[in-house]
Amino acid sequence: MTAAESPHLPGGMADVLSSDDIATRLKDLPAWSAADADGNSALTATFEFNDFADALDFVNQVGHEAEQMNHHPDIDIRWNKVTLIQSSHSAGGVTVADFELVHRIAAATGLS
Numbered sequence: 001m002t003a004a005e006s007p008h009l010p011g012g013m014a015d016v017l018s019s020d021d022i023a024t025r026l027k028d029l030p031a032w033s034a035a036d037a038d039g040n041s042a043l044t045a046t047f048e049f050n051d052f053a054d055a056l057d058f059v060n061q062v063g064h065e066a067e068q069m070n071h072h073p074d075i076d077i078r079w080n081k082v083t084l085i086q087s088s089h090s091a092g093g094v095t096v097a098d099f100e101l102v103h104r105i106a107a108a109t110g111l112s
């Protein structure tokens with residue numbers, strides 16, 4: 001990922017993607033959908049597990065990928081369900097960094 005793509009690398013301020021671009025990129029991510037977070041574009045997905053322990057395991061896998069990128073989702077855990085809301089707060093909407101994180105989560109967990 002180049003500095004131009006990541007909002008968190010020095011000199012990197014990624015551009016917010018268009019709704020059409022977001023829709024196109026979401027075709028590869030069936031669990032994910034476009035959302036609105038306080039007027040800004042976002043991506044969201046809800047995953048259901050057997051129990052709270054499995055939900056926490058998933059959240060820890062997500063957290064590892066997020067820390068690797070220094071790019072973090074909003075995470076809501078309700079017993080066996082985890083909802084992720086992903087956007088680039090510094091850019092005010094969805095950027096390529098958000099799709100990079102979602103794909104890293106998919107690769108790590110098999111969930112997309």
Ligand SMILES: C[C@H](O)[C@H](O)[C@H]1CNC2=NC(N)=NC(=O)C2=N1
Pocket residue numbers: 007008070071072073086087088089090091
């Ligand atoms: C200081 C720290 O690098 C910034 O707050 C990072 C942390 N993680 C982040 N995560 C997301 N999703 N958006 C950001 O703008 C962001 N900024």
